[in-house]
Amino acid sequence: MPEKYIRYFSRLGRLRPRGHAKKGTRKNSRVIIQTALECKFEIVIHMKRLTLTFDNGPTPGITEHVLDILAARRIPATFFIVGERLAKPGGRALAARARLEGHWIANHSMTHSVPLGENPDAEYARREIEETQNSIGELAHADKLFRPMGGGGSIGPHLLSRAALRLLQEGRYTCLLWSSVPGDWRDRDGWVDRCLAEVGERDWTVVVLHDVENAALPRLPEFLDRLGSLGIEFRQDFPDDVVITRRGEVVSALASQIVT
Secondary structure, eight states, X not given: OOEEEEEEEEEOOOEEOTTOOOTTSOTTOOOEESSOOEEEEEEEEEOOEEEEEEESOOOTTTHHHHHHHHHHHTOOOEEEEOHHHHTSTTHHHHHHHHHHTTOEEEEOOSSOOSOGGGOOOHHHHIIIIIIHHHHHGGGSOTTOEEOOOOTTTOOSTTSBOHHHHHHHHHTTOEEEOOSBOOOXXXXXXXXXXXXXXXXXXXXXXXXXXEOSTTSSXXXXXXXXXXXXXXXXXXXXXXXXXXXXXXXXXXXXXXXXXXXX
C-alpha cells in the first residue's frame, strides 16, 4: 500500500499586539493582522516496488499462460531459464516470445540439479553457467543475468563455488539473488498471502515464482491483481541488495557469504 507522508507548512503574518499602534492609527487599536494565514499541504507518495521473476522454465502448457496474464496487465518480468528446458520441444519458442514481449531472459543453470557451492569442480561450473548462456544466445539480456540455484530459497555458501564466482567475474556476468521466495510450488494455498506480507515489509522486493507445473499459475492473476490494488509499482530492474556481481565486478559484501 502506498505510504503517504503529509507535510504541513504554515506562515503566519506578523501580529501587532494590543496597544501597539500602527503609524497613522490611534493607540489601543485592535490587533492588526498584516498578512493572512497561509497554509500549504504537500503530499509525498512513496510507492512500494516489486521486481517479478520466474524460475525453472520454460514449460510448454504453463509459460504461455503466464505470458498471457502478464501481457493483459502490462507487467514486465525476468525469466530465469534452465538450459535443459530450453532445449525441449517448444522451449525456445516460449523464451523467444517472452523476449519479444519485453521480458528479460536470464540464466538459471543447465540442469538445476546440484547447487554450485556443493560441487567445487570448475568444469561443472562451466557447464552449468557457460553452456546455458551459449544456449540462450541472442535471447539473453545484454548484462548476462545469472541466478544460482537456491535449493528452496535459502541464501548461504551452497550457492556458489569459488570456480563459479571466478567464471562469473571473467565472463562479466551480473549475478542476482532474491528477497522473497514464497514457495508457490510447495504451498499452493498459502504462497499468495505469504508473499504479500513479505512485500509489505520491504521497500523493494524481488519475488521468485515458478513457471512450472503445480506452482504459481492458478493463483497468479489473483496475486497480481491484489498487488495492483495496493498500489505496488512493478519494476523490471533489480535493487542493489540482491546484486552480487554487476558485469563481472563484485559489488556486494554478501559475496563472501555465498561462496564455498
